[in-house]
Amino acid sequence: MSHAKFESMLQKAIDTRMNEISRRGLLRNAAIAGGSMAALGTVGFAAAQDATPADDAATEEAPFADGAEVANYALTLEHLETAFYRDGLAELGVDGFTALGFQPGVFDRLSEIGAHEAEHVVALTGVVESLGGEPVAEAVYDFGYTDAAGFLQVAQALEDTGVSAYQGAAQYLIGAPEILTAALTIHGVEARHAAYIALLNGAVPFPEAVNPTLTPAEVLEIATPLIVG
Amino acid sequence: MNAIHEQRTLGRAGGPAHQRMMAIQTTFADDVEVLNYALTLEHLEAAFYQLAGDYELGTDPYGNNINEYVTVVGEHETAHVDTLTAVITELGGEPVAASEYDFGVTDAASFLGTAAVLENVGVSAYDGAGQFIQNADLLTAAGSIVAVEARHAAYLNAVTGESPFPAAFETPLTPDEVLEAAGPFIVPAS
Numbered sequence: 001m002s003h004a005k006f007e008s009m010l011q012k013a014i015d016t017r018m019n020e021i022s023r024r025g026l027l028r029n030a031a032i033a034g035g036s037m038a039a040l041g042t043v044g045f046a047a048a049q050d051a052t053p054a055d056d057a058a059t060e061e062a063p064f065a066d067g068a069e070v071a072n073y074a075l076t077l078e079h080l081e082t083a084f085y086r087d088g089l090a091e092l093g094v095d096g097f098t099a100l101g102f103q104p105g106v107f108d109r110l111s112e113i114g115a116h117e118a119e120h121v122v123a124l125t126g127v128v129e130s131l132g133g134e135p136v137a138e139a140v141y142d143f144g145y146t147d148a149a150g151f152l153q154v155a156q157a158l159e160d161t162g163v164s165a166y167q168g169a170a171q172y173l174i175g176a177p178e179i180l181t182a183a184l185t186i187h188g189v190e191a192r193h194a195a196y197i198a199l200l201n202g203a204v205p206f207p208e209a210v211n212p213t214l215t216p217a218e219v220l221e222i223a224t225p226l227i228v229g
Numbered sequence: 230m231n232a233i234h235e236q237r238t239l240g241r242a243g244g245p246a247h248q249r250m251m252a253i254q255t256t257f258a259d260d261v262e263v264l265n266y267a268l269t270l271e272h273l274e275a276a277f278y279q280l281a282g283d284y285e286l287g288t289d290p291y292g293n294n295i296n297e298y299v300t301v302v303g304e305h306e307t308a309h310v311d312t313l314t315a316v317i318t319e320l321g322g323e324p325v326a327a328s329e330y331d332f333g334v335t336d337a338a339s340f341l342g343t344a345a346v347l348e349n350v351g352v353s354a355y356d357g358a359g360q361f362i363q364n365a366d367l368l369t370a371a372g373s374i375v376a377v378e379a380r381h382a383a384y385l386n387a388v389t390g391e392s393p394f395p396a397a398f399e400t401p402l403t404p405d406e407v408l409e410a411a412g413p414f415i416v417p418a419s
Contacts, residue, residue, distance in 0.1 A: 119397035167372040177360035184356040188399035191379035196393045209308035211376035
């Protein structure tokens with residue numbers, strides 16, 4: 001294949017992915033109308049609602065009061081991911097993925113991802129507690145998929161969102177080097193997960209030279225509709 | 230670090246690594262120095278992927294042409310070099326230049342193995358240095374690069390038979406540890 005053709009293919013793949021697995025796509029796929037702002041309460045910060053995507057966060061009022069709130073924000077997402085893999089993999093089983101033509105090892109890899117998310121929950125719970133905060137609990141979620149293929153599409157959206165969320169929140173940990181470094185070491189693993197899921201979905205594992213960043217408000221717009229109780 | 234790292238940093242010719250690392254910063258007086266540290270590694274990676282066309286890398290387990298994907302990785306590293314160079318210049322700093330490198334690559338397998346090492350070390354380097362960045366926008370920018378390095382690392386691990394995500398947490402490396410890993414690839418100026 002020529003380089004030009006590859007670039008064209010790559011761009012098409014990126015465009016397709018941006019359209020199909022974008023956060024807006026996820027909102028549609030989730031098919032949940034009841035994502036009330038009440039769920040924001042579980043996240044533990046309020047000012048984020050005032051931010052808009054175009055805001056330069058550095059010049060706006062910080063969306064987090066302290067490091068515990070940043071950690072709780074991350075913990076909210078890790079709970080969501082943990083429940084997604086734990087329940088989804090139990091429900092779909094290895095057969096759900098071999099039926100798509102994957103080797104059984106793919107299920108094991110997905111299980112590893114789920115185990116990582118659970119470890120992140122444990123670590124972040126400890127961070128919140130060590131900072132004197134109250135760790136958020138797991139909620140009830142509806143991810144809106146009906147089969148293994150749909151599961152992998154949602155997995156992509158969750159992992160991509162997770163990477164972008166850590167990136168957007170890291171700046172609020174400047175001055176807390178140990179917590180910042182801990183967050184960065186999770187961030188990289190989420191990016192690895194995202195790349196692997198992309199391979200499974202036939203997408204480019206590294207679609208851009210610079211990974212998109214999402215503000216807390218943007219992340220909440222994605223995650224809140226998935227939280228149903 | 231993982232086994233790949235250990236394997237690839239041992240047995241390199243050319244003397245103790247610490248004697249070959251003059252080009253890399255080991256302490257950070259300010260954000261510009263952190264960015265120059267990152268730029269040093271990005272130069273190394275960008276130069277490395279210039280070799281990609283020399284080897285027939287085959288097809289990955291997901292049906293993708295590895296040469297094509299590695300070419301994309303190389304383009305990303307070049308973009309990172311350009312971005313970091315521009316930012317350092319904008320901040321009034323002096324961007325480090327590329328060095329001479331010797332990657333010791335002899336075939337497709339060693340190319341991919343070295344690529345995996347560079348990417349995994351790159352992630353660890355950014356993770357170790359992030360805490361030294363004081364400016365919020367720069368930290369976010371560094372985060373947007375390291376995420377891509379982690380995506381590269383996952384892919385290269387996958388094509389070299391390693392887990393794309395060997396642990397639940399990345400291993401942050403200090404500058405000294407990164408030098409231990411990357412220094413042997415840098416040919417000292419004579």
